[in-house]
Amino acid sequence: MARLSDARQSERAIVDFGKGRPVAIISDAWYPQINGVVRTLQRMVDALNGFGHPTRVIGPDRFRTIPCPSYPEIRLAIDAWARLPKLLDETPDEAIHIATEGPLGQAARRYCLRRGRPFTTAFHTRFPEYVQARIRLPLSWTYGFMRRFHGAAQCTMVTTESMRRDLEGWGFRNLALWTRGVDTDLFHPREKGALNLPRPIFMNVGRVAVEKNIGKFLDLELPGSKVVVGDGPQIAELREAYPEVHFLGAREGEELADLYAAADVFVFPSRTDTFGLVLLEALASGVPVAAYPVNGPIDVIRDPAVGVLDEDLGAAARRALDCDPAACRRYALGYSWDASARQFLDNLSPILA
Known part of the structure; x- marks a missing residue:
């Protein structure tokens, strides 16, 4: 058999690394919400299951919730502190990824620190800028909170190199790249008849x-x-x-x-x-x-x-x-979800060992 290229060997190593180890993704953003974070996490679940890592998302749908102030479409878990540890104790060999900094993310972080379980995080949203736009809270305050939240993680995944540089400027460390993909089977050029409006x-x-x-x-x-x-x-x-x-x-x-x-x-x-x-x-x-x-x-x-x-x-x-x-x-066509999932899994590799 011909020898695999270095790139192909690297891909195989990433997919096989810790194969069979389950993964838990803790996220305050999950169905029935519809947004980029939810779509991204669903893609990771599908891909990681395909790579041989049984993956589950623990989202607000498993808890009692209240509507987020000024944003009622988003539901916030109110009993995560009590119930989340029991869910995570069910599978003690799971690799834990904390996707968001809300009530579920906070509860998961505290659980991991108390149990001595390593975890990764992701910086999906410019939360400090969003808070500033709504209530004028200084960026330094919210970036300080975010830096402390992510600082205990094995790594914090960011979407782009420019995002990595920005966060490093705010004092973040242990940042790893995790880019995004697109479903080119669903999203493709079609006839433009869906909108009968004056063009352009x-x-x-x-x-x-x-x-x-x-x-x-x-x-x-x-x-x-x-x-x-x-x-x-x-x-x-x-x-x-x-x-x-x-x-x-x-x-x-x-x-x-x-x-x-x-x-x-x-x-x-x-x-x-x-x-x-x-x-x-x-x-x-x-x-x-x-x-x-x-x-x-x-x-x-x-x-x-x-x-x-x-x-x-x-x-x-x-x-x-x-x-x-x-x-x-x-x-x-150069952006694939498969490549994104391999990056995600590679970033998890230290806690899949």
């Missing part, structure tokens, strides 16, 4: 909340139509303020994929996302991206053929109309 169609998909900066998109002077796909605490306010915009609510699966493909440009006004999974979903659908040149977009949109990054978001959106949809699709 400029679209945003995601949570409709103040930290997503959607108002900057809606304020732009653009030809054609603007479409927002998603739900969230700001949707009623924006619907009233922008009656000419088409707000379609949350969509999933094939219906969501049809809508992506019906757009002409995907406009991403967020300045606080750590990655922006929706960027890859748009590109896979053959739709170019317009965004600010900030962390997230600068890591994903690295080829000017597939999008435009500019502090003048309106100019970026208009110029993106000239991008080649076929180039967008080809670019997205």
Whole structure:
């Protein structure tokens, strides 16, 4: 048999490392929530099970919950401190990954420290910026909390190199890269008949909340139509303020994929996302991206053929109309969930030994 390449041997080593060891992912974000974190974790569950690591997510659906203040779609576990240790004690050889910093993440961290069980964490969300946008709490306070939370982990997984540099600037250590993938079977170019609106169609998909900066998109002077796909605490306010915009609510699966493909440009006004999974979903659908040149977009949109990054978001959106949809699709094919799962598993390897 021909000798495997170094890359293939490395892949096999990662998949086989600690094979059979179960994995527990603790996350305050889980179904019925629909967002990038939930979609990412579901992909990891599927992949890790396929790699031979029985994987479960312990989310708010297993606990008594209350609605998150100002964000009722998100449910917060209120009995995690008492019930979570019993769930984790059921499988003492599980590798534990703490995905979020909410009540479940806090309870899991305390459990691991008290039991002497190693764990990894992930920095999915720029929580300090979100808090500042809502209640003006200084960034230094919330980054101090986050640094302490993640500091006890074997490693903290981040989505991009620019995110790693930012967090290092805030004093974070033991950071490891864990990028994202896209489902190119679901998200692909299609006929544009899903939206019968004046063209060009400029679209945003995601949570409709103040930290997503959607108002900057809606304020732009653009030809054609603007479409927002998603739900969230700001949707009623924006619907009233922008009656000419088409707000379609949350969509999933094939219906969501049809809508992506019906757009002409995907406009991403967020300045606080750590990655922006929706960027890859748009590109896979053959739709170019317009965004600010900030962390997230600068890591994903690295080829000017597939999008435009500019502090003048309106100019970026208009110029993106000239991008080649076929180039967008080809670019997205370079991002696989399989590679993302291998990175995740590699980051877990110290506690799978």
